[in-house]
Amino acid sequence: KQEVTQIPAALSVPEGENLVLNCSFTDSAIYNLQWFRQDPGKGLTSLLLIQSSQREQTSGRLNASLDKSSGRSTLYIAASQPGDSATYLCAVGPSNDYKLSFGAGTTVTVRA
Amino acid sequence: DAGVIQSPRHEVTEMGQEVTLRCKPISGHDYLFWYRQTMMRGLELLIYFNNNVPIDDSGMPEDRFSAKMPNASFSTLKIQPSEPRDSAVYFCASSRTDTVLAKNIQYFGAGTRLSVL
Numbered sequence: 491k492q493e494v495t496q497i498p499a500a501l502s503v504p505e506g507e508n509l510v511l512n513c514s515f516t517d518s519a520i521y522n523l524q525w526f527r528q529d530p531g532k533g534l535t536s537l538l539l540i541q542s543s544q545r546e547q548t549s550g551r552l553n554a555s556l557d558k559s560s561g562r563s564t565l566y567i568a569a570s571q572p573g574d575s576a577t578y579l580c581a582v583g584p585s586n587d588y589k590l591s592f593g594a595g596t597t598v599t600v601r602a
Numbered sequence: 603d604a605g606v607i608q609s610p611r612h613e614v615t616e617m618g619q620e621v622t623l624r625c626k627p628i629s630g631h632d633y634l635f636w637y638r639q640t641m642m643r644g645l646e647l648l649i650y651f652n653n654n655v656p657i658d659d660s661g662m663p664e665d666r667f668s669a670k671m672p673n674a675s676f677s678t679l680k681i682q683p684s685e686p687r688d689s690a691v692y693f694c695a696s697s698r699t700d701t702v703l704a705k706n707i708q709y710f711g712a713g714t715r716l717s718v719l
Binding site for chain 2: 524531532533534535536539579587588589590592593594595
């Protein structure tokens with residue numbers, strides 16, 4: 491069974507600092523990996539999706555890398571802003587179906 | 603499109619009562635997913651449908667839980683009878699598979715927060 495771990499569980503940084511969020515998974519036979527954002531009381535919003543054949547994806551200030559062999563992904567958020575405060579979850583998709591396995595998330599607070 | 607719409611947003615009920623959660627997926631999406639989120643267990647997939655047909659219900663915790671999708675624009679998750687340990691946020695998500703990029707990108711509703719007293 492795929493196990494997805496996110497460390498740290500919570501992170502607090504001053505505005506302008508770069509954020510580094512980590513995700514690790516136990517089974518490297520994945521189809522893709524996604525990073526989601528969840529605001530309090532809201533659903534999840536997909537931020538970036540990396541296919542298993544890719545090494546990274548970028549969108550604006552966000553950059554996600556994937557190392558399948560070591561079972562790791564990292565989400566970088568450059569020049570953090572208070573609006574980046576949220577919980578970030580990673581999810582891995584297996585090769586054979588649509589059942590995403592989610593990590594518990596990292597709750598980020600960016601202090602103004 | 604308005605996105606995935608779930609109702610109600612909040613539900614408070616007493617143990618033993620029947621609870622029905624509703625979901626309207628994004629038009630044109632052919633996959634629908636039901637998740638449960640708790641502090642203890644995180645986000646868990648309960649069941650998912652493809653073209654209105656249940657594909658995998660292995661995440662449904664007990665026979666008290668049932669889900670239906672009578673048509674492409676509506677799905678329900680029912681708990682009967684409800685118990686306090688069912689208290690959680692239930693999310694519905696949908697996706698489409700017409701392109702390689704679209705596959706696996708799931709769009710989530712805002713969720714239903716269920717409290718069973």
